[in-house]
Amino acid sequence: MNITVVCAGKIKESYLREGIAEFTKRLRPYARLEVKEIQEERMKENPSESEKREVLKREGERLLRLVPEGSYLYVLDVYGKALSSEELSAELEALALSGRSHVTFLIGGAFGLSEEVRRAADRRLSFSRMTFTHQMVRLLLVEQVYRAFKISRGEKYHW
Numbered sequence: 001m002n003i004t005v006v007c008a009g010k011i012k013e014s015y016l017r018e019g020i021a022e023f024t025k026r027l028r029p030y031a032r033l034e035v036k037e038i039q040e041e042r043m044k045e046n047p048s049e050s051e052k053r054e055v056l057k058r059e060g061e062r063l064l065r066l067v068p069e070g071s072y073l074y075v076l077d078v079y080g081k082a083l084s085s086e087e088l089s090a091e092l093e094a095l096a097l098s099g100r101s102h103v104t105f106l107i108g109g110a111f112g113l114s115e116e117v118r119r120a121a122d123r124r125l126s127f128s129r130m131t132f133t134h135q136m137v138r139l140l141l142v143e144q145v146y147r148a149f150k151i152s153r154g155e156k157y158h159w
Contacts, residue, residue, distance in 0.1 A: 001030070001031040001032075001092070001095075001096050001103065002031065002032045002034070002071075002101060002102045002103070003027075003032065003102075003103050003104070003145060004035075004036060004066075004067070004071060004102070004103075004105070005033065005034070005035045005105050005106075005107065005142070006038075006063050006066045006104055006105070006106045007035065007037055007038075007063075007106070007107040007108075007134065008037070008038050008039075008040045008063060008107070008109030008110075008134065009039070009040045009134060009135065010037055011135050011138065016135055016136065016138070016139050019139045020035075020138060020142050023139070023143045023145075023146045024142060027142070030146075030149035030153075031145070031149060033142070033145075035138075038059070038063060038066065040059065040109040041056075041059040041111075042055075052111065053114070055111065056108075056114040057114045057116060059111075059114070060113060060116050060117040061114075061116070063108065063117060064106075064117060064120055067104045067106065067120075068102055068104060070102060071103060071104040072102070072103045072104070072123075073120060073122045073123070074104065074105045074106065074121065074122065074123050074124075074125045075105075075106045075108075075113065075117055075118060075121035075123075076106065076108070076125055076126070076137055077113055077124040077125065077126060078126055078131070079124065079126065080124030080125045080126040081123070081124060081125060081126060082128070083125060085144060085147050085148060085151060086151055088125075088144060088145075089147070089148035089149070090152075091123075092145075092148050092149070093152045105125075106121075107134050107137055107138055108134060109134055110133075127140055
């Protein structure tokens with residue numbers, strides 16, 4: 001399976017970069033992972049609602065342009081559906097069995113997501129009702145995708 005992670009912003013903290021690199025390496029026997037980043041849009045201090053929507057729209061358009069054609073699109077969204085690791089594993093397996101060989105996970109920037117991005121999603125996925133930085137979510141995502149493949153293959157993950 002091919003997996004693309006489309007996201008806004010670069011990972012600044014070394015501990016997050018190292019964690020992402022580790023789980024990316026662990027994923028190699030199961031899937032090909034590609035990360036595509038855009039620079040985050042700048043937002044002025046105390047923007048109006050219309051200014052915020054416009055910034056999110058611009059950022060969203062740039063993010064959506066990086067989604068490979070025909071890819072099943074998961075948008076990570078605080079308002080999305082929460083899945084267990086086993087449920088995510090089953091979804092990815094079902095997609096693969098149905099011939100969907102490419103899955104994209106889209107992570108917005110610090111200011112959230114535009115409605116256009118939310119509407120483009122095949123599935124809106126929430127990791128928690130809690131708020132995490134979009135950089136931390138990238139690490140959590142790569143770890144959960146790795147875990148999903150281990151679960152799908154009946155391989156030991158919990159020690």
